[in-house]
Amino acid sequence: MIAAGEVIERPASVVKELVENALDAGATEISVEIRGGGVEQIRVADNGYGIPHDEVELAFQRFATSKLSDASDLDAIPTLGFRGEALPSIASVARLSVVTRHADDDSGTRLEITEGRIVDRQRQGASPGTAMTVRQLFRNVPARRKFLRTTATETSHIQNMVTRYALAYPEVRFALDTGNSSLLTPGSGSLREAIAAIHGLNVAENMLDISVVDERSGQSTVGGVISQPALSRANRGYMSFFVNRRWVQSRMLGYALEQAYHGFLKERRYPLAVVNITIDYDQVDVNVHPSKTEVRFRSGDRVFSAIQQAVRQTLTAHSPVPEIRRAGATHPAYSPASRQPSRYFWPIEPFQPSPAPNAERTGELIPNEQDAASPTSNGDGGFTHKETLPVLRVLGQVQSTYIAAEGPDGMYLIDQHAAHERVLFEQIKADAATSAPQSQSLLEPLTIELNPRQQELAHAHQHLFSSLGLLIEPFGGDVYILRGVPSILVEVDPVRAFIDMLDEMAQGGDVESWSDRAAYSLACHAAIRAGKVLTHGEMTALTRQLEQCQQPHTCPHGRPTIIHLSGSLLEREFGRR
Structure with missing residues (x-):
């Protein structure tokens, strides 16, 4: 019932199985060393529970596992490994040595296995935990070794595997040594610190937390972090999904994330994301594929909706205005939340959330001075517009295309077509939802x-x-x-x-x-086109309508509606700093 066939396809498969065993053993520190892309040598050491002396040989028997008691356990699998195939599969295609010591044993055990046969067994001093060393992978399977990729490619696959589990288990300290490069995560339990170690501090600082809490249990069902819209990549390789902290490959989960970003990102741009779905073990089947990277959900539509809800709500609430940096900057910048204007930054309060009636029917930009002077009112006395879009004072028009405005920290440029397109899009959707189209x-x-x-x-x-x-x-x-x-x-x-x-x-x-x-x-x-000359009242009306949008930072196609030139940038360019 647990047999699934060969599970060792390439060196990364070996690393995956050994790292998962270490995590199942409660390790808080895992070290991975590889040479020759993992073909020459792979060493995975941990400080977990270790293997009892009298069970070391049993661990390398096919289908022997300590993670299941009977067949019914397959209906709800809480561990990463469970089939008992990984160790014997590795041992059958390589030279393997293991040094392990269980916490209750006085000394450790060393076992040498070559192509599935035990060649040496002895007691050895060792600290609690397990160290597995795999040498000459596929030495007896030349056809498989022949079709492996280059050393750099195989190393890249191993790096991807280790980094994914470092993101899934930020409380575990991971160390990866490939001979030419290294990776070290702090193991502090902070996901952002793990991201900083893997992707850099700038990426970690510009990630947004997501969370959906189950009302019945009070537990988070979807958690993790996602990138702000201005931080994206050209491929899907930076999207990592975990189910109960097991890394999985799922088109459904990827599609849910991409759909949630619809309207926030340009086409063929993809977010960075670390998303973990917490679900009852009996609601997901992980016994689908030998690599255990594919899963089936009993209620896939609920998982799909939960991801979309968590991501969309976070993007709508926290997407900042992209900030223009000096030439030579190698990373995107954002207007931090600390730069939000105070309630009385401008002498005139922002407009009421509902646009003028005529503008709502025709899409025209009709200023309403009475509304402009009316203070907003809500439960906490703050602004009714999105907190991520500051209150702006319109200055004029640039090239009959962009609206120049002053904000709490520098200058803002608004693309008049993209902004009006966003305003009309949300107006059309609202009218359609109320079955009252004009x-x-x-x-x-x-x-x-x-x-x-x-x-x-x-x-x-x-x-x-x-x-x-x-x-x-x-x-x-x-x-x-x-x-x-x-x-x-x-x-x-x-x-x-x-x-x-x-x-x-x-x-x-x-x-x-x-x-x-x-x-x-x-x-x-x-929407109004680029090149159309607007009056000051029309520009002000458009700016106020954009402030009231649910998602004011991009047009429906994903292009930015507004960019920010900070005060510090202006000071540097004019030689004041």
């Missing part, structure tokens, strides 16, 4: 010819279009009639906007994104 009938209905894919979308999402204020109906064949459009499209070519919206929706791969893609396509068409 639609305007066309004096002369327009005919539209659609291709088969567009026809399928138009037919399948009739209700969605109605909720957005689009009145579309089939006319016959591939021709449809457009009878009404949202009021924000009154000055836009409605046929082109509708076609582009269908094309945008066609790029989506999931039902949940249809409405979002439709909404931000409409918002993009209706």
